[in-house]
Amino acid sequence: MHSQDPLLDIQNLSTFFHTEENIVRSVRNVDLKIYPGETIALVGESGCGKSVTALSAMRLVPMPPGNFENGRILFKGKDLLQASEQEMQKIRGNEIGMIFQEPMTSLNPIFTIGDQIIEAICLHQDKSHEEARKLALKVLKKVAMPSPETRIDQYPHELSGGMKQRVMIAMSIVCKPSLLIADEPTTALDVTIQAQILDLLDELKKETQMSILLITHNLGIVAQYADRVAVMYSGKIVELASVENIFASPSHPYTKGLLNSLPKDTISETLETIPGAVPHPAFLPKGCAFHPRCAEKMSECEQEIPGLQPLENHAEHQTACWLYNKTPAL
Amino acid sequence: MKKVLQVQSLKKYFPIYGGLLSRETSQVKAVDDVSFDINEGEILGLVGESGCGKTTVGRMTLRLLEPTSGKVLFEGVDLLSLKGKELAMIRPKMQIIFQDPYSSLNPRFTVERIIGEALSVHGLAQGSELRKKVETLMEKVGLSRMYLKRFPHEFSGGQRQRIGIARALALNPKYIVCDEPVSALDVSIQAQIINLLQSLQKEDNLSLMFISHDLNVVKHLSQRTAVMYLGKIVELAPTELLNRKAAHPYTQALLSSKPSLDPTDRKRPIPLQGDVPSPLNPPSGCHFHPRCPKVVDRCKTEIPRQIELEAGHTVNCHLYDD
Ligand SMILES: Nc1ncnc2c1ncn2[C@@H]1O[C@H](COP(=O)(O)OP(=O)(O)OP(=O)(O)O)[C@@H](O)[C@H]1O
Ligand SMILES: Nc1ncnc2c1ncn2[C@@H]1O[C@H](COP(=O)(O)OP(=O)(O)O)[C@@H](O)[C@H]1O
Ligand code: SF4
Ligand code: SF4
Ligand SMILES: [Mg+2]
Ligand SMILES: [Mg+2]
Numbered sequence: 001m002h003s004q005d006p007l008l009d010i011q012n013l014s015t016f017f018h019t020e021e022n023i024v025r026s027v028r029n030v031d032l033k034i035y036p037g038e039t040i041a042l043v044g045e046s047g048c049g050k051s052v053t054a055l056s057a058m059r060l061v062p063m064p065p066g067n068f069e070n071g072r073i074l075f076k077g078k079d080l081l082q083a084s085e086q087e088m089q090k091i092r093g094n095e096i097g098m099i100f101q102e103p104m105t106s107l108n109p110i111f112t113i114g115d116q117i118i119e120a121i122c123l124h125q126d127k128s129h130e131e132a133r134k135l136a137l138k139v140l141k142k143v144a145m146p147s148p149e150t151r152i153d154q155y156p157h158e159l160s161g162g163m164k165q166r167v168m169i170a171m172s173i174v175c176k177p178s179l180l181i182a183d184e185p186t187t188a189l190d191v192t193i194q195a196q197i198l199d200l201l202d203e204l205k206k207e208t209q210m211s212i213l214l215i216t217h218n219l220g221i222v223a224q225y226a227d228r229v230a231v232m233y234s235g236k237i238v239e240l241a242s243v244e245n246i247f248a249s250p251s252h253p254y255t256k257g258l259l260n261s262l263p264k265d266t267i268s269e270t271l272e273t274i275p276g277a278v279p280h281p282a283f284l285p286k287g288c289a290f291h292p293r294c295a296e297k298m299s300e301c302e303q304e305i306p307g308l309q310p311l312e313n314h315a316e317h318q319t320a321c322w323l324y325n326k327t328p329a330l
Numbered sequence: 331m332k333k334v335l336q337v338q339s340l341k342k343y344f345p346i347y348g349g350l351l352s353r354e355t356s357q358v359k360a361v362d363d364v365s366f367d368i369n370e371g372e373i374l375g376l377v378g379e380s381g382c383g384k385t386t387v388g389r390m391t392l393r394l395l396e397p398t399s400g401k402v403l404f405e406g407v408d409l410l411s412l413k414g415k416e417l418a419m420i421r422p423k424m425q426i427i428f429q430d431p432y433s434s435l436n437p438r439f440t441v442e443r444i445i446g447e448a449l450s451v452h453g454l455a456q457g458s459e460l461r462k463k464v465e466t467l468m469e470k471v472g473l474s475r476m477y478l479k480r481f482p483h484e485f486s487g488g489q490r491q492r493i494g495i496a497r498a499l500a501l502n503p504k505y506i507v508c509d510e511p512v513s514a515l516d517v518s519i520q521a522q523i524i525n526l527l528q529s530l531q532k533e534d535n536l537s538l539m540f541i542s543h544d545l546n547v548v549k550h551l552s553q554r555t556a557v558m559y560l561g562k563i564v565e566l567a568p569t570e571l572l573n574r575k576a577a578h579p580y581t582q583a584l585l586s587s588k589p590s591l592d593p594t595d596r597k598r599p600i601p602l603q604g605d606v607p608s609p610l611n612p613p614s615g616c617h618f619h620p621r622c623p624k625v626v627d628r629c630k631t632e633i634p635r636q637i638e639l640e641a642g643h644t645v646n647c648h649l650y651d652d
Contacts, residue, residue: 045516046487146604160605161380190379190543195587195601217516220589224596243593261521262591263550270525271550274518277486 005077006033007179007211008057013071015049015056018064022282026052028235029071029329031308034179039205039212041222041243043258044232045278050215053232054181057213058098059088075179094124097172097180099165106168107156113140113167114152120171139170143200162193169197173204180205183215198225219262223247231255234289235281236329237308241317251311251319253294288322298322305329333403334505334537335368335391340400342386346610358609360386362561364400368505371535373527375552375569377543377584379606382558384541388507391539392424393417405504422452422501429510431490435482435497441468442478445496452501467496471526488519495526505537512547524551545588549573554642557581560609560617567643577645579624616648624649 010032017024027049034040042050055061057073059080073080075096080088092098100106108116117136121127127135133152140148143166156164165185172180182201186194202225205212214226222229222243229246231239231254239252250256257274276293279285285292291301300322309325311317320329341362348355361383368374376384389395391402393409402409404420412420428434435444446464449455455463465475471492482490491511498506508527512520528551530536542548548555549569556566557578565578576582583602590596604621607613613620619629626648634646 045518160608162605190606191545191587192379192583192602193605195589195598196603199598199601218589219517220591223591223593224589224598226593247591247593258517261518263521263524263546270528271521273521273525277488277519278516 004036006074007036007076008032008034008213009072009074010053010057011072011074013053013056013073014069015052015061015066016069017066019282024282025235025284026281027056030232030235030237032230032237032240034211034213036178036211037205037209038227039202039214039225041214041216041226041229042232043215043217043219043222043229045217045258047278047281048232049235049281050232051183054098054183054213054215057181058092058096059083059085060092090124093120093172093177094175095177095179097175097177099168099172099180099182099185107164109156112153112155113159117152117167117171117174121174124175135174136170139174140167142173142204143167143170144196145170162189162197165189165193165197166200169200173210176208177210179211179213181213181215184217185214186221187216187218194221201225219258231258234279234284236289236305236320238290238320239318240308241314245314245317249317251317251324252321253296253323254290257293288320296323332370333367334370334372334405335539336401336403337367337387337391338365338401338403340364340387340390340402341398342383342390342395343398356610359561359612360609361390361397364558364561364563366556366563366566368537368539370504370537371531372554373531373538373540373552375548375555376539376541376558377545377548377555378558379543381606381609383561383609384558385509387558388426388509388539388541391505392426392507394426422448423504424507425498425501425503425505426507426509427491427494427498427511429513431487431494431514432482434494435490437482440479440481441473441485441493444482444493445500448497448500454501463500464496467499470499470530471496472522486519487515488522491515491519491523492526495523495530499530499534502534503536505539507539507541509541510543511540513542513544520547527551545584557584560607560612562617562646564618564647565643565645571640571643575643577639577643577650578647579622579649580618583621583623616646 010030013027013030015027017026030053044050068081114136118132121132121135137148137152140152145151145166186197204210216222226243229241229243230237233254239255250259260272261274263271274293279289287303288301288306291297305328306320306322307327307329308318308320309327311319311324342360343357344360345354346356346358364387378384390397442464445467446460449460449463468475473492512523531538540552552569555569555572556563559580565581576585586599587601602621615631616629616634619625628648634648636644636646637650638644639650
C-alpha cells in the first residue's frame, strides 16, 4: 500500500463535449491516484480519452464545448476544478510540467529556444534575465542537448525533431515540477532517439522524486518505464494494476486483447486481433462499452456498466468487468 | 526463385536551390547507391529512421519518381527505359499503399468509386460487372458490401486502410509497396491489417516491399529485411538471421533500442548517442561514424564497401573488412 498521500487524486471525473450534433462522452467517471515518485502509464486506443484526462488535470480543456460534468481533481489536496484561472497559471509549467506529442507545434517558431526557456523561468521565478539564461543553459545541458551554448540562440526550425523534444522537456522541468504530464512524448521520434528521451525522463524522476503521468499507446514503453498502468477504454479506466501484473496476469478482456495482438518474438502465422473498432464516444453501447468486441460477453454486460473493483485477494489490481465482480459503476 | 524486382545502384539526388538567382547550390543524396532484389511471393522489410530514404526508394521502384541513376528491373524488364504505352501497360502490376489512410482517399468519392476507379479507367469493367468486382475486392479485404455507397470520413482508420488495400488490389498487381501501412493504426487494428497483408501474400503470391520503423512488425511479416541509414542500405539479411546475428552497429543499436515487452527485464543497453545527421550534410566516410560505438580511424574517411558475411547476409562496415 502507499504510505503517502496521493500527489494527484482524480475523483469521479467526467469530461464531456457538447457539440452542435451530440454529446461526446470523452471521460466518464474516472478515478485515478498518482503518488509521489511514481510513473503511471495511461494506455488505450486512440480516442479513448487519454489526452482529455490529461488536459482536464491541466484545466486546458476548451470550454465550451468542453464541460466538467462531475468530479474533483485534487492536487496536493487542492481541487483544481475550483481553482481560478490565475491560480492555474501559477501551477501550470511550474508545479505541473507538461510535454505534448507535437514538439513542432508546441514551440514558437519566431523566438529562439533560449528565449522560450527563459520566459518559462521568468513566468514562475523571480530571476534576472542573466540568471534565467544561466539556468536555461544548465537545463539544456541536463537534457543532453548537443552543443547547448550554440543551440540556445537558435530557432526551432534549426533543430532536429529529437532536439526540439529535448527543448520541450527542458522547458517542462526547468521549474522542478512535482508532476510531469507527458502525452505521447516520443511518438514522433525514431526508436534510437526515443530511448534517449525516455531514459532521461526516468533519471529525472529518480533524482527529484517527480511523478510522471505517461500517456502512450506503445506497450513496450509501458513495460520499460511505468510503475503502474491504467488501461482506458471509451472514456473509462477498465483495468489498473502494477506494470508486472498488467503484463503477467491481465484480467480485463480488452487488456488481454491489446497484449495478444502484438507481434510476438516467436514467429507465429497469424496475429490475434480484437474484432471491430472503438465506438464513437457520442454513441456508446449500453452497459460495458467493450461488449460489442468482447468474446466473453454475458447478458449482464449489455445492461449495466461494471464498476472498477479490486480482484479477489489483490487489493491493488482493479478491473471493471462482470467476469470478476458484481458491483455496478456509480 | 523468380525475381520480381531487381534494383541496381539506385540513386536519387534532390537539388537544393538557394542564393540570389535561385541556382542549384547543393544536393540531398536521399538515396545513394542502393541495390537489392525482391523474389516472387516475398515480403522484403525496409527499416530505418525518419528521412533515411525509405519512401524515396519505394517510389523509385514504381517509377513514381525518376531516379538520378541506377537500374530497376521489373519481371526482367528495364523499367526506366519504358515510355508511353509500354509504361502504361506495366503500371497496373505495381501498386502502393500509403501510411495515412486519411489523406490518401478522395473524400468526395464513394468507396465504390475509389475501389473501382482504376478498373473503369483501364476499361476493364463497367456497370454491374464493375459493381461485382468491387464487391469481391471489398470482401477480400474484410469490408462489408453494405458500405459501397459510403464516403471515407464515415470509416475508422483501419477500415480506411482496408479501402486503400482494396484499391491497390483492383488491377491484380504482382508487386505492392506498403509505405508504413500500419503506423497510424492502433495495435488491435494493426494486427487485423497485418493478417490481411499476410493472407494476400500467400493467396495471390504477391511480392511486397514493407516499409516500417516498427522492427517487431517487420520481424513478424517479412522474409528478408534491409536496414537503411542516410540513403544507404547498411545491412540486408533473412529476417530471422538479422534478428539473431545483426552485424552492423546501427542494426544492433536499433534492435537494442526496441523496448522489451517484459517489465521484469529492464536492463537497457546504453542507447545510441546523438541525433540522426541531416542528409544535406552527411558525415564523411561511414555516415554512421559520429554515433557509432565501435568507430575506428578509417571509418572517418573511407566509405565501407558491401561484404557478404554468409549467403544472403550483407553488411557495409569496416569491422568485417580485412
Ligand atoms: N522532393 C524532395 N525534395 C527535396 N528533398 C526531398 C524530397 N523528397 C524527399 N527528400 C529528402 O530525402 C530524404 C529521404 O526522404 P524519404 O521521404 O525517402 O525518407 P523516409 O525514409 O521515407 O522517412 P520517413 O520515415 O520520415 O517517412 C529526406 O532527407 C527528405 O527530406
Ligand atoms: N474539443 C473537442 N471537441 C469535441 N470532441 C473532442 C474534443 N477534444 C477531444 N474530443 C473527443 O474526445 C474523445 C477522446 O479524445 P482524446 O482524449 O484526445 O483521445 P486519446 O485517448 O487518443 O488521447 C475523442 O473521441 C475526441 O474526438
Ligand atoms: S463486462 Fe462483459 S463485455 Fe465487458 S469486458 Fe467484461 S465480459 Fe466483456
Ligand atoms: S564502418 Fe566504422 S563507423 Fe561505420 S558502422 Fe562500421 S565500425 Fe561503425
Ligand atoms: Mg491523445
Ligand atoms: Mg517515408
